[in-house]
Amino acid sequence: MDFQLTDEQRELRDTARKFARAELPKLAREMEEKDFPVPHEMLLTYGEMGFLGVNLPEEYGGLGLGHVEALLVLEEFAQVSNAVAFPVFEALTGPVRTIERFGSDAMKAKILPEVIRGEKIVAVSMSEPDAGTALTDLKTTARADGNGYVVNGYKRWTSGGGHSDYYVTYCRYSDEPGAKGIGAILLEKDMAGMSFGKREELMGFRGIPTADISIEDVRVGEENVIVGAGGFGRLMSAFGLERCGNATQSMAVAAAALEQALAYTQEREAFGKPIVDFQAVQMKLAEMAMKVDAARLLIHRAAANSAANEGGLPSVYESSVAKCFANEIVREVTALGMQVMGGYGYHKDYGMEQRLRDAYAWGIAGGAIDVQKTNIAAAMVGRRFNQRK
Structure with a gap:
């Protein structure tokens, strides 16, 4: 090792x-x-x-x-x-x-x-007004029509919505219940019937456009099918790498907060000496460092072990542990960073408050923190839990 x-x-x-x-x-x-x-x-x-x-x-x-x-x-x-x-x-x-x-x-x-x-640029369009965590409730349909499909539906929370060129769109190819009829189809921004809602105003994530997508009688060819009906499980199997990417985005924000806090506390003086000389500050910096290092190790473990897994992708267990931990610690680390920087940490000109705002997004996007915990438990016991009963 x-x-x-x-x-x-x-x-x-x-x-x-x-x-x-x-x-x-x-x-x-x-x-x-x-x-x-x-x-x-x-x-x-x-x-x-x-x-x-x-x-x-x-x-x-x-x-x-x-x-x-x-x-x-x-x-x-x-x-x-x-x-x-x-x-x-x-x-x-x-x-x-x-x-x-x-x-x-x-x-x-x-x-x-x-x-x-x-x-x-390629975006993914999964969530709908009534299908987020309960993704198999999605209603967007792709109905066979001649040599292609007609797609109808409404998507929410699409990062890149209206800006990206292509959309990996989760849809229902048949009326079979739950996951059985679900797959994914490729749509393009300029196709007739594609329209985009207003740019969402979010707490953070500025510079990452997010918008709804209205899909009305969009016609595509058979060649646009990515995964057909019954392929929902296959799509989810590829999500382990996305979790690692999400975790890395979280961990990197925390790492940047630690780097800035470490530099600030060695420059800022109080009572005639740098504030890093005070034990209370040292404790906070140490807590930040432990969390960042642990998150990085969990992410790299999931990625390094992926070569031995089917499809060469991170496992559900290791990627969920990495994402869940990184999503939680980035909120803690950026809050500690703001605390040790005092007023400067709260000031928009210095960047720490932006990190704190961005920190909260990743524990919602790509599967909420609590969803990752159910993934972890399911992997440990060897079966999925039916949340509908």
Whole structure:
């Protein structure tokens, strides 16, 4: 068991860190203030640097590396801000991976190179007004019609809604109850019948556009099917990597809070000495460090062990433990960071209050904290729990 990064992993991490800290802080601040997504020109730069294809196949232009390498890059971007990291998250751990694993050869050959080059963005559209945690209650339908499908429905909480080019859309192909009729189909932003609601005003996540999607008689070909009826379980099996990406976004915010708090407490003086000399401050810094390190280790364990799992993806148990823990500690760590910085931590000009606001999103997105705990318990006892009875 080796907890050290390889020379290649360290070089990749350092390259991502150098780029992110040199090129992204000013942009991240503007995105927070004005609430706009990563500009297209910067996305192209991400692509040119290889950051959008770290663990995607070389045949499509990716680097063909592992999930640990992908998460190392994601962490460096997310330490600057979740918003500048979001396209990396979507490409390396999110809906792009669903296309890479389940899409047809033609679909992969078209979309993956576009994403890897930074030309296109893919979002996932799952939740509905009455189907969030109870996702199998979704009502969006894809009905066979000739050589294709007609899709109708209404989606909520789509991160990237109205901005992304492609949408991995969870839908019901048949009237079979529960998960039996559910699969996923690919929709595009400019298709006739696609319309988007107003930009949601959220507590955090500024720079990550979120909007509803109204889908009215959208016609697509058979080639747009990603997973057909009865494939809900397969779709969920690919979610382990998304959980690790979510956890990394959380952990990176906490790591950035620790780094800022550590620097501040060595510069700020009270009673004639740096406040880091006071035991009360030392206790808080130590608590922050323990939580960040533990979260990183849990995430890297899930990613490193994925190669031995079916499909090469993190297990439900290890990815849920990592996500749940990281989602909880980021709230605690950013709150401690704000406390040790006092008024400066509460001030919008210094960034800590933004970290605290962003910290709460990840424990809601991608499966709430308590849902992860039921996943963990189910994995331990070897069966799912029916919440409907």
